[in-house]
Amino acid sequence: MSFREELNRQYAALGVSEQVIALGEEAERKCCGRFADIDRISDLNQMKVLQAFRENRVSEAHLMPSTGYGYNDIGRDTLEQVYASVFHTEDALVRSQLVSGTHALAIALSGNLRPGDEIMSPVGKPYDTLDEVIGIRPARGSLREYGVTYRQADLREDGSFDFDAIRNALTEKTRLVEIQRSKGYAARRTLSVAEIGELISFIKSIRPDVICMVDNCYGEFVETSEPTDVGADLCVGSLIKNPGGGLAPIGGYIAGKAEYVENAAFRLTAPGLGKELGASLGASRLLYQGLFLSPSVTAAAEKGAVFAAQLFGDLGFHVSPGPEETRHDIIQAVDLKTPEFLKAFCCGIQSAAPVDSFVTPEPWDMPGYSDPVIMAAGAFVSGASIELSADGPMRPPYTAFFQGGLTYAHARTGILMALQKMVDASPDLFSSLQ
Numbered sequence: 311m312s313f314r315e316e317l318n319r320q321y322a323a324l325g326v327s328e329q330v331i332a333l334g335e336e337a338e339r340k341c342c343g344r345f346a347d348i349d350r351i352s353d354l355n356q357m358k359v360l361q362a363f364r365e366n367r368v369s370e371a372h373l374m375p376s377t378g379y380g381y382n383d384i385g386r387d388t389l390e391q392v393y394a395s396v397f398h399t400e401d402a403l404v405r406s407q408l409v410s411g412t413h414a415l416a417i418a419l420s421g422n423l424r425p426g427d428e429i430m431s432p433v434g435k436p437y438d439t440l441d442e443v444i445g446i447r448p449a450r451g452s453l454r455e456y457g458v459t460y461r462q463a464d465l466r467e468d469g470s471f472d473f474d475a476i477r478n479a480l481t482e483k484t485r486l487v488e489i490q491r492s493k494g495y496a497a498r499r500t501l502s503v504a505e506i507g508e509l510i511s512f513i514k515s516i517r518p519d520v521i522c523m524v525d526n527c528y529g530e531f532v533e534t535s536e537p538t539d540v541g542a543d544l545c546v547g548s549l550i551k552n553p554g555g556g557l558a559p560i561g562g563y564i565a566g567k568a569e570y571v572e573n574a575a576f577r578l579t580a581p582g583l584g585k586e587l588g589a590s591l592g593a594s595r596l597l598y599q600g601l602f603l604s605p606s607v608t609a610a611a612e613k614g615a616v617f618a619a620q621l622f623g624d625l626g627f628h629v630s631p632g633p634e635e636t637r638h639d640i641i642q643a644v645d646l647k648t649p650e651f652l653k654a655f656c657c658g659i660q661s662a663a664p665v666d667s668f669v670t671p672e673p674w675d676m677p678g679y680s681d682p683v684i685m686a687a688g689a690f691v692s693g694a695s696i697e698l699s700a701d702g703p704m705r706p707p708y709t710a711f712f713q714g715g716l717t718y719a720h721a722r723t724g725i726l727m728a729l730q731k732m733v734d735a736s737p738d739l740f741s742s743l744q
């Protein structure tokens with residue numbers, strides 16, 4: 311059997327037709343140049359991570375578990391120093407006790423804010439799950455209940471910063487500015503590290519004493535620098551996204567100025583205890599190994615996103631970012647126009663999952679989100695969106711937020727299976743689009 315015959319046979323086993331294969335091959339050919347750029351960035355980040363391991367003399371003893379209080383857990387402490395080296399910060403808190411990105415953000419916020427302080431977002435409304443953390447939507451235990459207020463400056467229509475609005479939103483009370491790098495579920499652009507740097511310079515020129523904190527979720531290792539390289543005081547993210555490299559089974563990180571990291575640690579454990587407690591149990595080895603793999607896993611996911619943008623863009627769907635645009639996170643938004651297409655897309659991604667390929671995703675009211683959300687994920691680590699996954703709120707324009715893929719080959723296959731499900735759901739898809 312020729313390679314081509316073998317390939318078509320494998321695709322057929324996955325339910326992908328020759329028409330969809332041909333579209334995929336055409337899209338992939340157009341992506342070569344951008345794939346090479348992504349590899350170059352990944353190479354630099356791999357060296358940066360390796361050097362952080364060397365600098366901190368990571369050794370076999372660091373991979374061992376600790377139990378109980380976790381006093382003198384050198385594996386945990388050294389991992390935090392490795393993160394501090396990668397992010398060029400004074401310190402970092404990297405813990406399996408941080409149960410998610412939202413939790414890490416909530417700890418960073420509540421550890422550093424006091425009654426009477428105000429949070430300001432200069433980039434519009436933050437990620438949905440922070441609504442209840444901050445108290446934008448009333449919630450028990452929100453920062454609002456503790457007397458912390460919130461204010462925001464929206465981006466301008468063209469996605470640029472509204473510097474006048476930002477200046478006006480910086481008040482006497484502002485203690486912390488929350489900058490979200492990735493678009494999340496919003497229809498805006500993701501910010502580049504350079505843009506975040508500009509924004510921080512502007513804010514510090516008015517209020518040098520405010521804490522500039524970046525929600526770095528999905529952004530790690532997509533560029534060669536991180537927000538902490540351009541003035542961010544704190545950078546926060548989830549280990550079941552980019553920096554966990556697909557191996558971290560749980561966790562979050564908070565990297566930044568020692569004082570602010572310590573404030574967060576006093577909130578995570580208890581005042582007076584801080585970073586000294588917190589057993590790593592068996593997680594350290596996977597957190598080290600995941601960080602080490604993260605630059606190449608992130609690159610694989612980003613290539614999948616570029617491929618999806620090219621394929622769906624060529625078919626006439628609105629995609630954000632566009633296939634040629636420079637990327638600052640691993641998320642790809644595709645406006646699928648109808649609830650049927652969004653469901654079919656998610657079904658395709660689900661059936662391409664290594665785990666739970668046989669289940670059918672349905673929209674549900676997810677805690678922390680205001681519209682029903684449909685999610686496709688069959689991950690080795692539950693909910694890990696560095697693994698191939700897609701989700702979208704069931705509201706117009708029925709945008710699928712597609713992300714992840716531990717390998718590019720898997721991401722590409724999943725995307726083709728998603729397109730195939732759409733074709734199956736609406737056989738006249740191609741004629742109606744072209």
Ligand SMILES: *Cc1c(COP(=O)(O)O)cnc(C)c1O
Pocket residue numbers: 410411412413437439490491492493494525527528548
């Ligand atoms: C994923 C994400 C979070 C945190 O989400 P969790 O599901 O709690 O990890 C926060 N902000 C952004 C921009 C994100 O993408």
